[in-house]
Amino acid sequence: NEYPDLVIVGAGLFGLTVAQQAVEKLGVNVRIIDVRDHIGGNAYSYMDPETGAEIHKYGAHLFHTSNKRVWDYVNRFTSFTDYVHRVYATHDGEVYPLPINLGTVNQFFRAHYTPAEAKALIEEQAGELAGTDPANLNDQGISLIGRPLYEAFIKNYTAKQWQTDPSELPASIIKRLPVRFNYNNRYFKDTWEGLPVDGYTAWFEKMIDDPRIEVSLNTDFFDESQPYNKRALLEAGVPVVYTGPVDRYFDYDLGELKWRTVDFKEVRYDEGDHFGCPVMxxxxxxxxxxxxxxxxxxxxxxxDQQNPDKTVVWEEYSRFADRDDEPYYPINTEADKALYAQYKQKAAEEPNVVFGGRLGTYAYYDMHNVIDQALTAYEEQIEPMLKKD
Ligand code: FDA
Known part of the structure; x- marks a missing residue:
């Protein structure tokens, strides 16, 4: 038969990393399929001709890591800009720095608190519900940072994220709400961060720039009219790495895992810079x-490659996902966790198939997490599977 040594379902960072490793370490032939018309999975981006902006099609993607193995690995395929992520928030007609820090606190209370004074104030305000167990996310938020800051910066934002009043959300959604008692508003604390100099897609193309790796786009693993489909590959015993949704693989036979999604609304402005920052x-x-x-x-x-007179902005609207929506954030209720545990068991029993990535393991991972997991899965599961044949 004409099958390659390994078929990878999904050209996201998990699939690309596995493909790159399999070719480098064993020199095998790999076929990557993806149902979309591009590689890169959710980290894919494209250039907007009108403005010269690099649009991250599935939401803003910032690369950051403290993992030396991952940082060394990604730097083989791209270099990174010195971009440092910072976020601002509009509240009640004013713009504040985030995450909540001494600048936010002093602007909000029209004060000049020292770190110790601000800390004492917030501890006092957080004591409002002292002695009670937070019954819901609202109480939890108040107990963590006090009512004034919680209601200004967290409450309505969270309500929009979940399309649910925080008094009806479980307290467990927010475990920590860090407040920084200094003026540091650098968003990530990782050792390394930056954006790929030539864009995400150039990075991903470099990872699989090898004649032993072939890619079939617009190709659905469950479509039996194409040769790399589930039934045919399983029958032929071809090793498969599957990074699609784990419940879909098993035809949802135990039930559906629940996700949130985001709708993006594109708005174009006839001005060079609308917010003065990347994320508002x-x-x-x-x-x-x-x-x-x-x-x-x-x-x-x-x-010098961007249009000085035009800019493009994507507004994000968050909601619960249906089966046909892009799954973005696992909801992870206790019921979801129990269901995933059952699927995980079934996945482990599936011969010649390794499940990976965010969809294959029902989890939210950052890019560096997924690369790290793919490197480990390659060593521990995929290489042994390939050597068996
Ligand atoms: P990914 O989803 O990227 O790839 C899976 C691929 O499988 C997809 O291309 C899909 O089309 C394909 N597939 C599924 N079913 C198939 C089928 N039946 N047949 C064929 N192909 C199929 N991370 C970070 O480090 N910094 C950040 O700022 C962000 N920001 C961010 C914003 C938003 C809104 C989200 C949802 C996520 C992030 N992330 C992030 C996380 C990042 O997107 C994530 O870590 C990687 O995309 C995960 O890569 P995977 O390969 O696991 O999945």
Missing amino acids: NFSDADVPYTRAIEFKNFNPERA
């Missing part, structure tokens, strides 16, 4: 979207 959160209920992304501002180093 909207903390209040009167703005229906959670945040807006101004992609040009992720890449200030490309100013």
